[in-house]
Amino acid sequence: MANILVFALHYEGAINKNSLGAVSEGARLAAELGGEAHAILVGENVPDELAGSLGAYGASKALVANGPEGLAQPVVDAMAHAIEQGDYSYALFGGGLLGFEIGAGLAARLTAGVVMEVTGVRVADGKLIAERPILGDSAISEIEYRSDLGIIISRLNAFEAKQTGAGAAAVEHIDVTLSPQATQATMITRGEQRGADVDIEGAQILVAGGRGLGKPEGFELCEELAHAFGDTAAVAATRAVVDAGWYPYAAQIGQTGKTVAPKLYLAAGISGAIQHKVGMQSSENIVAINKDANAPIFEFSDLGIVGDLNKILPKLTEAIKAKRSA
Ligand SMILES: Cc1cc2nc3c(=O)[nH]c(=O)nc-3n(C[C@H](O)[C@H](O)[C@H](O)COP(=O)(O)OP(=O)(O)OC[C@H]3O[C@@H](n4cnc5c(N)ncnc54)[C@H](O)[C@@H]3O)c2cc1C
Numbered sequence: 012m013a014n015i016l017v018f019a020l021h022y023e024g025a026i027n028k029n030s031l032g033a034v035s036e037g038a039r040l041a042a043e044l045g046g047e048a049h050a051i052l053v054g055e056n057v058p059d060e061l062a063g064s065l066g067a068y069g070a071s072k073a074l075v076a077n078g079p080e081g082l083a084q085p086v087v088d089a090m091a092h093a094i095e096q097g098d099y100s101y102a103l104f105g106g107g108l109l110g111f112e113i114g115a116g117l118a119a120r121l122t123a124g125v126v127m128e129v130t131g132v133r134v135a136d137g138k139l140i141a142e143r144p145i146l147g148d149s150a151i152s153e154i155e156y157r158s159d160l161g162i163i164i165s166r167l168n169a170f171e172a173k174q175t176g177a178g179a180a181a182v183e184h185i186d187v188t189l190s191p192q193a194t195q196a197t198m199i200t201r202g203e204q205r206g207a208d209v210d211i212e213g214a215q216i217l218v219a220g221g222r223g224l225g226k227p228e229g230f231e232l233c234e235e236l237a238h239a240f241g242d243t244a245a246v247a248a249t250r251a252v253v254d255a256g257w258y259p260y261a262a263q264i265g266q267t268g269k270t271v272a273p274k275l276y277l278a279a280g281i282s283g284a285i286q287h288k289v290g291m292q293s294s295e296n297i298v299a300i301n302k303d304a305n306a307p308i309f310e311f312s313d314l315g316i317v318g319d320l321n322k323i324l325p326k327l328t329e330a331i332k333a334k335r336s337a
Contacts, residue, residue: 013044013100013137016093018086019052019065019073020109022201026061031068032170033105036132038069043134046100047071050180053089054080059182066180068172073180076187081201083109084193087116092187094121094160101139102160106167114164123160130169130267139163167260168267211262214245216275219264219291221249223280223301223320227257232324233279239331247271249287265290279320283308300324 017037020027030050037048050070052062055077062073074093078085090102090113102117104110111127118125130151131142141154141163211217218240220233230246237244248258250265264271266286276294281287283299283306291297292311299312300320309315316323 013041013139014046014098015041015044015048015101015103016074016090016097016099017048017050017070017103018090018105018110018113019050019062019070020081020105020107021052021054021057021061022081024058024061026065027105027107028172029105029107029110029165029167029170031065031105031172032168033103033165034065034068034070035173035175036165036170037101037103038175040101040103040132040134040139042069044100044137044139049074049093049097049099051076051086051090051093053078053086062182063179066177067174069175069177070180073182075182075184077184078187078189078193079198081109081198082193082196083112083116084196085187085189086113087120088189088193089185089187090117091120093185096185100160101156102162104162104164105170106165110164114162118162121160122158123162124154124156124158125162125164126154127164129163129165132163166267168263168269211245211247211264211269212271214243214271215273216240216244216277217247217264217271217273217291217294218244218277218279219247219249219281220252220258220279221281221287222251222255223282224252224257225280225321227255229280229321230258232320232328236277236324236328236331239328239335241335247276247291249281249284278308278312279324281308282306283311 015037019030041048049072050065051074053076076089126141129141145152218233218237233246247264248262253263270290272293274295276297278299297312298314299308300316304317
């Protein structure tokens with residue numbers, strides 16, 4: 012039997028969206044393997060109700076360990092303990108920096124194979140094959156595990172959270188003795204990045220920025236324009252820039268980000284890769300600013316402006332402000 016243990020990150024009483032996706036994917040894969048997906052949560056006073064709610068995403072059991080929330084080492088201890096005591100063939104993470112850190116620590120602790128940045132997983136001959144983009148995302152490599160435990164760390168938003176309609180998961184509290192290194196760090200503060208609370212999917216106007224913005228501060232041009240448009244506008248981003256840490260993941264549009272259909276999608280410094288296009292092509296009006304007249308985004312734009320966004324965006328902002336105050 013090949014059971015899968017899925018890490019469920021939680022914050023302020025809610026399970027992280029990527030963890031919900033990982034639980035759903037874990038449940039799908041475990042069913043194909045003839046096993047079960049179990050979730051594991053670490054924290055101080057994790058409510059049983061929160062842990063049990065993962066049943067709706069396909070976890071048959073939710074393990075709860077007491078320990079500091081949001082730090083990697085205590086989770087490595089808890090997951091290593093659960094895996095040693097249980098019957099798990101795979102550990103699954105829904106992406107994010109914490110998942111990378113925990114997965115790497117777990118791999119070292121248990122001498123397990125680990126694949127990061129996974130965008131798909133499939134079952135072949137009763138085993139999991141992890142699919143990972145390589146060579147600047149131009150090809151996909153397929154990896155199978157030789158170790159007893161295989162660790163899968165997905166890209167952010169690689170797995171969709173799906174409610175199965177099943178009831179609550181059985182909650183089991185586990186006693187874990189934290190290793191000395193797990194008690195060395197203390198969480199001082201925890202919060203979301205700038206812009207993470209913006210409702211991208213609900214915005215009527217999106218000013219989206221890509222690598223053409225040149226640097227993280229380039230997003231200020233997009234923010235100023237969105238601000239000029241008013242409350243119904245928000246700033247979005249391509250994967251290239253969120254991966255580079257220029258803007259929060261919550262703003263990513265595309266295949267592994269969000270799908271939007273605003274009244275106006277203004278793309279600044281975005282090439283128009285197919286993975287970005289699938290997330291915004293249903294927008295009512297697409298306006299693109301790109302200095303390269305041959306950029307693919309012009310092929311599906313209603314209006315294309317060939318030029319330097321550093322000159323065009325501030326002028327547009329001024330024009331919108333003037334129009335709105337007239
Ligand atoms: C499995 C997989 C999933 C993916 N998922 C997503 C996803 O969800 N979302 C996503 O966006 N991408 C995704 N990607 C990545 C995607 O393939 C592209 O790499 C990415 O969209 C490119 O981002 P970009 O347009 O910001 O950067 P680039 O492709 O580098 O384009 C930058 C553009 O800016 C223009 N430019 C430069 N300077 C200026 C200037 N001063 N003024 C005007 N224009 C300028 C350039 O001409 C260029 O066209 C995925 C890839 C893979 C393999």
